[in-house]
Amino acid sequence: MSVLVRAIDILSQSDEELLDTLERSKPSKYKRPYIRKTFDPTDPRTIYEYAKRIGKRVPEYEDIISQDPKYAYFYARDVIQDRWLEAESIITQNLEYAYKYAQDVIQGRWLEAEQYIMQDPEYAYKYAVDVIKDRWSEAEQYIKQDPIFAYYYAFGVIQGRWPEAEQYIKQDPVMWEEYKEMFNM
Secondary structure, eight states: OOHHHHHHHHHTSOHHHHHHHHHHHSOOSOOOOOOOSSOOTTOHHHHHHHHHHHTSOOGGGHHHHTTOHHHHHHHIIIIIOSOOGGGHHHHTTSHHHHHHIIIIIIOSOOHHHHHHHTTSHHHHHHHIIIIIOSOOGGGHHHHTTSHHHHHHHIIIIIOSOOGGGHHHHTTSHHHHHHHHHHTTO
């Protein structure tokens, strides 16, 4: 049925029929998101959710959650609200959560994880900006190899030209044009 035909049909209804049509067209009751009804003591996610919900550590399950970098980070950030030394070696296995752990939990440099973080241009750039808040000379050899993050690093961290990275930035025509425009080249 076309929209026009449906509109004419609705307009030709009596007031009572119109109210009935409107009542039937209301969306169904708000559907709640899926919530686990059972606690799975082998699943890091459910352990984290349980601990967060009760607002305290669950030491009897920490050996399970400490094996998952994502939920170990969330557990340290939201439940322990401090460093979780027992899980740090696992957290370093995922660069995203290693960077976030340094930023959100340690709130400063995490020297033990830097050797891993620096090898990924994206997380090395983010770590320099959000954690070190300055140039990170040890990671520059990795950052400069990615045209996008080399440009971001020059603009956001160095705040000027980065001659050592220009040959890499040139590999991406869009980034190179932005770079030239940004630094009046």
